[in-house]
Amino acid sequence: AQSVTQLGSHVSVSEGALVLLRCNYSSSVPPYLFWYVQYPNQGLQLLLKYTTGATLVKGINGFEAEFKKSETSFHLTKPSAHMSDAAEYFCAVSYNQGGKLIFGQGTELSVKP
Amino acid sequence: DSGVTQTPKHLITATGQRVTLRCSPRSGDLSVYWYQQSLDQGLQFLIQYYNGEERAKGNILERFSAQQFPDLHSELNLSSLELGDSALYFCASSVRGQGETGANVLTFGAGSRLTVL
Numbered sequence: 001a002q003s004v005t006q007l008g009s010h011v012s013v014s015e016g017a018l019v020l021l022r023c024n025y026s027s028s029v030p031p032y033l034f035w036y037v038q039y040p041n042q043g044l045q046l047l048l049k050y051t052t053g054a055t056l057v058k059g060i061n062g063f064e065a066e067f068k069k070s071e072t073s074f075h076l077t078k079p080s081a082h083m084s085d086a087a088e089y090f091c092a093v094s095y096n097q098g099g100k101l102i103f104g105q106g107t108e109l110s111v112k113p
Numbered sequence: 114d115s116g117v118t119q120t121p122k123h124l125i126t127a128t129g130q131r132v133t134l135r136c137s138p139r140s141g142d143l144s145v146y147w148y149q150q151s152l153d154q155g156l157q158f159l160i161q162y163y164n165g166e167e168r169a170k171g172n173i174l175e176r177f178s179a180q181q182f183p184d185l186h187s188e189l190n191l192s193s194l195e196l197g198d199s200a201l202y203f204c205a206s207s208v209r210g211q212g213e214t215g216a217n218v219l220t221f222g223a224g225s226r227l228t229v230l
Contacts, residue, residue, distance in 0.1 A: 032216040032217070034216075034218075036221075042223060043115060043117075043203060043221040043222050043223045043224055044203070044205075044221040045115070045221070046218060046219075046220075049216055049218060051216040090156065094216065094217050099144060099161065099168075099169075099207060099217035099219075100146060100158050100161055100169050100171065101146075101158070101217075101219055102158065103148075103155065103156040103158075104155075105155045106155060106156070
């Protein structure tokens with residue numbers, strides 16, 4: 001079955017530190033890949049997506065992710081964390097089967113002053 | 114504002130009752146998706162409609178049903194409610210539907226929080 005695994009349900013970093021949120025997918029066919037962010041009491045907002053082409057994808061708010069087919073990974077990074085980055089982050093995949101997204105369990109990011 | 118409107122924002126009801134959640138998709142979007150978010154199950158796909166027709170079904174209970182109307186708004190009906198149905202229910206919409214090529218970007222509403230007492 002197609003699935004998405006996010007390593008670490010909680011990640012805590014200091015303000016200004018590197019943010020690294022991990023995501024691995026299980027499939028022999030490269031899917032479309034997404035990162036969404038959910039701020040408290042809000043819906044999910046698209047951060048970035050990978051479709052085809054360049055494997056390093058830049059998103060909003062300084063985030064980027066790199067698609068590595070050999071590792072079936074799509075990790076999310078940001079060079080310098082801000083307090084406003086505290087939220088829950090979801091990795092998702094789509095295999096063009098009805099277009100639905102399959103989400104990982106989410107990683108809650110905390111940013112310490 | 115994402116353009117996807119969900120009502121009500123909050124709903125408190127009792128076990129055994131029935132509720133209806135409503136979703137208006139973003140202008141121009143033909144697909145509507147329903148997801149359930151709970152602490153133990155995470156984000157679970159329930160069902161998708163495209164231009165009025167059911168296109169994909171996920172982990173939706175038989176007590177739950179949905180439909181998409183000619184004006185493209187959708188309703189999710191939850192009946193014989195149990196305590197475990199308490200969750201945040203999200204609606205999302207997209208331009209694409211099943212079988213169309215290209216990445217399908219979903220735009221989410223703010224959710225409807227259901228509490229069953």
